[in-house]
Amino acid sequence: MSDSSRAQRIHELDVTVWVGKNGLDPIEDELNDQLQDSEFVKAKFLRAARGGTTTEELAEELADRVNAQVVRSRGHTAVFER
Template sequence: MDEQELRKEAHDLDVTVWVGKSGLSAVTDELKNQLRNEKLVKVKFLRAARGGTSTDELAEELADEASAELVETRGNTAVYH
């Protein structure tokens, strides 16, 4: 499945993982678990998690930690495959 098809499919997904003040380490395992059962997972980065960091930087870091593929970021939300 190419990236454009994944983006179309992700459009109607609900957010199932929220990154808050506890940071990325608090949700890494949850993202891994959800990706075992789902093709795509949508993650929301709350203001408390972002601090002075951009959503894109956090999304890339979470992808590395969870060994996931970052499909896209839009606003404060990222989609993983």
């Protein structure tokens, strides 16, 4: 897959995981399941989840928990790949 088609696929992804006030624990299994079925998964980090931290920090922590990588972080969304 070329870099441009890969970037286009990542850009066109719909958010399928929302991280809210309950933090990372409740969505860890969901993200893990989705990464088994899809190459990429896009997550949105709601204000309540961020608290005193950044989207990038939360995304990296979540990626570590599910053995994945953050391939893009923009605004309050992050895209994960395994």
